[in-house]
Amino acid sequence: MKVTLRFFARFRELLGTDIIVEPHDGTRLADLVAEVAQKNTDGYAAIFDEQGAFREFVILMRNKKRVETAEAGTITVTDGDEIAVFPPVAGG
Amino acid sequence: MVFRVQKEDVDIGALIEAAKRPGTGAVVLFDGIVRDDDITEMELEAYAEVAVAEMEKIATAAMEQFRLLHVDIIHRIGRLAVGENILIIVVSAGHRPDAYAGSRYIIEEIKKSVPVWKKELTKDGGRWVPGEHGHGSAIL
Numbered sequence: 001m002k003v004t005l006r007f008f009a010r011f012r013e014l015l016g017t018d019i020i021v022e023p024h025d026g027t028r029l030a031d032l033v034a035e036v037a038q039k040n041t042d043g044y045a046a047i048f049d050e051q052g053a054f055r056e057f058v059i060l061m062r063n064k065k066r067v068e069t070a071e072a073g074t075i076t077v078t079d080g081d082e083i084a085v086f087p088p089v090a091g092g
Numbered sequence: 093m094v095f096r097v098q099k100e101d102v103d104i105g106a107l108i109e110a111a112k113r114p115g116t117g118a119v120v121l122f123d124g125i126v127r128d129d130d131i132t133e134m135e136l137e138a139y140a141e142v143a144v145a146e147m148e149k150i151a152t153a154a155m156e157q158f159r160l161l162h163v164d165i166i167h168r169i170g171r172l173a174v175g176e177n178i179l180i181i182v183v184s185a186g187h188r189p190d191a192y193a194g195s196r197y198i199i200e201e202i203k204k205s206v207p208v209w210k211k212e213l214t215k216d217g218g219r220w221v222p223g224e225h226g227h228g229s230a231i232l
Contacts, residue, residue, distance in 0.1 A: 008139055009209035010220050064142050084139060088223025091208025092122055092169060092180055092199055
């Protein structure tokens with residue numbers, strides 16, 4: 001299966017965006033984000049704390065719908081998913 | 093009504109004319125502008141599909157709550173110079189209290205929930221503008 005990861009703002013600068021990955025069946029959303037983020041130490045540290053948990057301000061979306069970071073460890077990704085990871089919005 | 097995330101600037105005069113629907117007694121324009129905070133330029137990016145959907149949702153809520161007749165929201169992205177337009181909100185209503193209140197509601201909601209980010213570019217590099225609303229905000 002294929003899943004697209006989209007990082008925005010500072011996370012995009014550190015990790016890139018529109019990253020297509022091919023996780024195995026049953027991969028958890030949190031594990032997938034962590035695996036991709038680990039390619040850059042600063043990128044990982046921007047999103048995850050020292051215990052490997054999502055930092056409090058990180059916002060996650062799956063197929064354009066908000067997912068609580070606390071639940072990302074129990075949600076499995078499926079083929080065609082678009083996962084977005086971003087810091088607090090700052091438009092206007 | 094227009095809800096867009098785009099690089100191009102906007103013809104504000106044309107938007108104001110289009111906002112004059114039957115029954116309009118007031119049009120309020122909000123124009124957010126790149127301020128000269130000792131920066132060279134500002135760079136904006138958006139999760140465009142989600143941003144536009146969220147703008148529409150905010151506009152629908154504002155129309156109901158403040159009896160607005162028309163709403164346009166255009167948020168620009170890309171590199172903008174000091175003095176350029178960032179965000180245009182045009183609302184019309186029968187009376188000025190609703191037009192002012194509706195416009196104010198829309199900008200405050202945009203700041204809470206529309207996925208757009210700004211980076212201030214300076215001679216020494218750049219800095220991301222911190223979001224005012226962290227985890228647990230009313231986003232989406």
